[in-house]
Amino acid sequence: MSSPTGRRVRVAVVFGGRSSEHAISCVTAGSVLQAIDREKYDVIPIGIATDGRWVLEADDPQRHRITGAGRLPAVDGDRAAVSLARTTGGTDLVVSEPSQAPHALGEVDVVFPLLHGPWGEDGTIQGLFEMSDVRYVGSGVLASAVSMDKxxxxxxxxxxxLPVMPSVTVTAREWKADPQAVRELVAELGYPLFVKPARGGSSIGIAKAHTPDEIDGALEGALAHDPKVLVEVSAEGAREIECGVLEALDGGVDTSRPAEIRITGEHEFYDFEAKYLPEEHTELDVPALLPDGVEERMRAMAAAAFTAVGCEGLARVDFFLMPDGSLVVNELNTMPGFTPLSMFPQMWAATGLDYRALVDRLLTLALRRDTGLR
Structure with a gap:
């Protein structure tokens, strides 16, 4: 693949970020950096440190992995600073180093943002790319923002x-002003309840409150990550099933074979450790073993959710398969994880699209799409 000038397409892989999912974004980037076709693309890794600094990161997939000791990777904020600069000829990457004049690395054709959580998956960086007039993988500003805010x-x-679980929203201001009113409000939903940061991910800050005695601690824990919290009825007895969605090359929507996550050991729900640390915490069925007709209904609902929110590129739609056989949409992720344990690439592999081809398809879709209103 070549750019309009005849050179290879230049891809900026952006990862890290300011959210609590910084480390998982780095792990995702390591996987993509290893898989991307270097004969088709010139790749420039850009890390965003936890304090927001953009740097030219190491093109070393091994550096961006979780170690055997559970050490989480992080962007090295002391590396050379980098920024996007709009010029008359396109959008350049400009590198700034101490005691040196800033210099351009060349034009960026497409950005692959692998950021999870606020300041990356929520429409903020997508707005920057739109203003810089550079193409990028994934959903635009509105779909990203809506999907990030549960x-x-x-x-x-x-x-x-589309069916969703009953819930109420609680803000830090409401909790501080009248805790008892909040306790009474959430109690109307009935226990047990899940308490989640409204704009978080990777199960960080999520807690299950089985009784009213546990709600204060659950709210405080979630509010420590986000001043806006979702309190939701627990889908007791439900199976957790996921389905991948990709924008089709012909403009339609494709869906993957669904997959099921089963939690084992001490984990009552799919928390951070179960997702990213020792594998013995979870068992995966890819594809999921489902009753007749359920997969077809789920895939149709996943495509409907993708379209309703206005997504582009990719999304993972998470469902509850309730004990009575009904399906409920749990949430929609516009930048699902790409780690070796992530469900999204596994589902597409089971559907016939391997990891390398998946990365290439996302870049192809992004290069076909114009920036601006569409």
Missing amino acids: AFMKVVLKDAG
């Missing part, structure tokens, strides 16, 4: 006729 996502999905 409370607003539920409003959009429900309006589209």
Whole structure:
């Protein structure tokens, strides 16, 4: 693949970020850096440190992995600073180093943002790319923002006729002003309840409150990550099933074979450790073993959720398969993990699209799409 000038397409892989999912973003980047076709693409890794600094990171997939001791990777904020600069000829990457004049690395054709959580998956960096007039992988500003905010996502999905779990939203201001009123409000949902940062991910800050005695601690824990919290009815007895969605090359929507996550050991739900640390915490069925007709319904609902929110490129739609056989949409992720343990690439591999081809397809889709209103 070549750019309009005849050179190879230059891809900026952006990862890290300011959110609590910084480390997982780095792990995702390590996998993509290893898989991307270097004969087709020139790759420039850009890390965003936890304090927001953009740096030219090492093109070393091994550096961006979780070690055997459970050490989580992080962007080295002391490396050479880098920025996007819009010029008359395109959008350049400019590197700034101490005691040296800034110099351009050349034009960027497409950005692959592998950021999870706020300041990356929530429409903020997508707005920067739009203003810089550079193409990028994944959903645009509005779809990213709606999908990141679980409370607003539920409003959009429900309006589209898709079933969601009952919930209420609690803000830090409300909790501080009148804790008892908040306790009474959430109690109307009935226990047990899940308490989640409204704009978080990777199960960070999530807790299950089995009784009213546990709700204060669960709220405090979630509010430590986000001043807006979602309190949701627990889907007791449900199976957790996921389905991948990709924008089709012909403009339609493709869906993957669904997959199931089963939690083992001490983990009551799919928390951070179960997702990213020792493998014995979870068992995966890819594809999921489902009753007749469920997969077809789920794939249709996943495509409907993708369309309702206005997603582009990719998304992972998470479902609850309830004991009565009904399906409920749990949430929609516009930048699902690409780690070796991540479900999204595993589902697509089971559907016939391997990891390397998946990365290439996302870049192809991004290069076909114009920036700006569409």
